Amino acid sequence: MNKLPNIFIYPGKLYATKINYHLSTILGSCVAVCLWDKKQGFGGMNHFMLPYWNGQGLASPKYGNIAIDKLIQRMKYLGSKNEDLVAKIFGGGKIMESTSGSFSIGERNIEIAQTILREKNIKIIKSSIGGERGRKIMLNTTTFEVYHKFIEKSKQA
Amino acid sequence: MSKEVIEKIYPETKEVTKLKEELKATNEKLVISEAFKGHFISNITNEIINPFTSILGISKSIMDLKEKQIGQIHSMANLIYNESFELDFQLRNIFEAAKIEAGETNIESNKLRIVNTIEAEVERFRFKAEKKSLYFDTKSQIEENIGFITDAAKFKIIIANLISNAIKFSRDKNKIEIVISMNNNTLEISISNIGVGLSQKDIKVMFDRFLRLDERINSINNGHGLGLSIVSYYIDLLGGKIEVTSKESINTVMLSLPELSHNNMEGNSEETDFFDDFELFDNDSELF
Numbered sequence: 159m160n161k162l163p164n165i166f167i168y169p170g171k172l173y174a175t176k177i178n179y180h181l182s183t184i185l186g187s188c189v190a191v192c193l194w195d196k197k198q199g200f201g202g203m204n205h206f207m208l209p210y211w212n213g214q215g216l217a218s219p220k221y222g223n224i225a226i227d228k229l230i231q232r233m234k235y236l237g238s239k240n241e242d243l244v245a246k247i248f249g250g251g252k253i254m255e256s257t258s259g260s261f262s263i264g265e266r267n268i269e270i271a272q273t274i275l276r277e278k279n280i281k282i283i284k285s286s287i288g289g290e291r292g293r294k295i296m297l298n299t300t301t302f303e304v305y306h307k308f309i310e311k312s313k314q315a
Numbered sequence: 316m317s318k319e320v321i322e323k324i325y326p327e328t329k330e331v332t333k334l335k336e337e338l339k340a341t342n343e344k345l346v347i348s349e350a351f352k353g354h355f356i357s358n359i360t361n362e363i364i365n366p367f368t369s370i371l372g373i374s375k376s377i378m379d380l381k382e383k384q385i386g387q388i389h390s391m392a393n394l395i396y397n398e399s400f401e402l403d404f405q406l407r408n409i410f411e412a413a414k415i416e417a418g419e420t421n422i423e424s425n426k427l428r429i430v431n432t433i434e435a436e437v438e439r440f441r442f443k444a445e446k447k448s449l450y451f452d453t454k455s456q457i458e459e460n461i462g463f464i465t466d467a468a469k470f471k472i473i474i475a476n477l478i479s480n481a482i483k484f485s486r487d488k489n490k491i492e493i494v495i496s497m498n499n500n501t502l503e504i505s506i507s508n509i510g511v512g513l514s515q516k517d518i519k520v521m522f523d524r525f526l527r528l529d530e531r532i533n534s535i536n537n538g539h540g541l542g543l544s545i546v547s548y549y550i551d552l553l554g555g556k557i558e559v560t561s562k563e564s565i566n567t568v569m570l571s572l573p574e575l576s577h578n579n580m581e582g583n584s585e586e587t588d589f590f591d592d593f594e595l596f597d598n599d600s601e602l603f
Contacts, residue, residue, distance in 0.1 A: 171421065286603060
């Protein structure tokens with residue numbers, strides 16, 4: 159594993175690049191969608207906290223519907239064609255004790271990622287989602303390898 | 316069956332109902348938001364074009380001054396400064412919002428002398444306050460030289476917007492009080508002004524991008540509600556909280572901000588040991 163420049167993807171941030179970088183982040187109930195152009199070999203990542211923008215505040219990529227659209231747009235801007243895109247998704251753990259019942263934020267975040275990617279005909283080739291632990295991930299933008307590790311409760315986002 | 320019984324048997328019912336209500340509220344919001352977007356563009360046009368027109372006009376007048384009118388330059392420069400200040404402030408907010416919406420925000424940690432930073436911002440806005448005969452009363456309960464780790468640029472934008480708002484919504488000839496204190500590595504800042512009292516409903520929608528509180532305020536003040544939505548986004552990002560209270564026409568904004576290195580979300584250290592973390596590649600690690 160080579161030591162590459164590392165960019166930390168804060169919640170609400172997204173990044174796609176043709177340069178070989180490591181993009182890393184920490185996920186609790188948040189979800190990160192990684193996209194990769196399998197023909198040209200480059201990719202990007204987002205990190206969203208909530209499924210839908212509810213019309214309050216700024217329409218930022220803190221929300222799944224915006225974050226995924228924007229990441230696809232960014233990939234296309236860099237020259238990708240929709241049919242060359244593949245995805246990996248991570249996160250969406252059931253973290254916060256307060257969210258009881260069948261519709262936890264994590265699950266809704268996963269669902270929006272799956273739904274939008276299906277609508278756009280982008281195949282999810284791998285994922286590590288749900289569960290009760292947080293995750294630390296690091297994406298190699300050229301190879302699309304994702305290093306993945308479960309983490310302790312206190313460190314989650 | 317009664318509603319309670321149904322909810323007992325199917326616990327999801329309650330949540331589905333709740334989600335439906337949320338969806339309905341969101342739909343209504345989107346309609347309003349769409350309408351405001353139109354307003355927003357015309358507002359922005361006003362706020363950029365008007366100051367520019369003034370600046371151009373006044374500079375032209377200065378150029379045309381006769382020798383014996385040179386004495387007027389001072390007051391004209393003052394007008395140019397006013398307009399440019401406003402323009403600079405609005406443009407910064409617009410670009411800041413654009414950066415947020417594009418997903419390009421990072422957190423940078425800097426050690427900041429809080430009292431100095433706030434006082435510098437107050438100083439910048441003093442001429443605006445003086446136009447309304449407002450005065451600042453800054454009380455600090457923390458050591459002046461103690462450094463506090465936060466994102467300096469974002470902190471300044473937060474403070475500038477809160478001060479600007481306090482001025483905007485103050486009644487003339489009153490005081491704006493700023494109290495700075497520290498509680499368990501959490502910085503607490505309260506900014507109060509005396510103005511039009513706010514209802515609970517006003518407070519709830521205050522941070523919405525396209526809103527400005529009611530026509531009454533709208534008609535006498537400029538600004539387009541963009542500032543507060545940036546403030547609330549950044550405070551969220553830095554792990555802080557903001558609360559607005561209004562009591563007998565005293566409006567108070569309470570801001571609490573944890574120090575960044577003590578913020579257990581993502582500090583800088585996380586970024587640097589990230590690689591080493593995976594280098595160890597133990598049983599917990601996996602390659603996807």
